[in-house]
Amino acid sequence: MIAPHKTITARSCGTCTLCCRLPEIEEFDKPANIPCRHCMPGTGCAIYADRPSGCRDFFCLWMSDPDLPDEWEPAQSNLMICRHGQQMTVLVDPEHPDVWKAEPYASGLNAMAKKAATSGGYVIVFVGDEIVKIPPA
Ligand code: SF4
Ligand code: SF4
Structure with a gap:
């Protein structure tokens, strides 16, 4: 999912393709942490004009x-975060499995979990097969 994405903020995807690799995508039968078959790293989506709505609408x-x-930029942090209702999902690039335990991310995730808990939410980190619920700080 490389620019020319229209962004909600002033940010742009640049050369990042983490959301084409880290999540499971059912409509492509794509397992987690395997690149989508249409993803061309460093170039983008091979079917960009015809990509499915799930890709089109995702940020x-x-x-x-x-x-x-800014330091949470996926291409820099090797972390991709998205909301699923009350769950804040943090997908960690398995090539950098410990990055979420280092600063500034460890403190940031604790703060995120604390804030989420005030409205019944929570933060879950996925690293390969490992699943960790972040305790509210
Ligand atoms: S993970 Fe975020 S920044 Fe990276 S390509 Fe996907 S939407 Fe863009
Ligand atoms: S279809 Fe394109 S935008 Fe969607 S996951 Fe695959 S490479 Fe990414």
């Missing part, structure tokens, strides 16, 4: 929430 949290600081 990760960094692209849609200007309150998320």
Whole structure:
């Protein structure tokens, strides 16, 4: 999902393709952490004009929430965050499995979990087969 994405904020996807690799995508029968068969790393989506609506409408949290600081940019942080109702889902690039435990992300995730908990929400981190619920700080 490379620019020319129209962004909600002033941010753009650049050369990031994490959302084409990290999540499971049922309509393509794509498992998590395997690139979509249409993804061309460094270039973008091979079927960009005809990509399905799920791709067309998707923005990760960094692209849609200007309150998320710049250092959470997926291409830089190796983390992709998205909301699923009350769940804040954090997908960690398995090539950088410990990045979420390092700063500024560890503190950031704790703060995120604390804020989410005030409205019944929670934060879940997925690293390969490992699933971790972040306790509210
Ligand atoms: S993970 Fe976010 S920044 Fe990266 S391509 Fe997807 S929407 Fe764009
Ligand atoms: S179809 Fe294109 S935009 Fe959608 S996941 Fe595959 S490569 Fe990414």
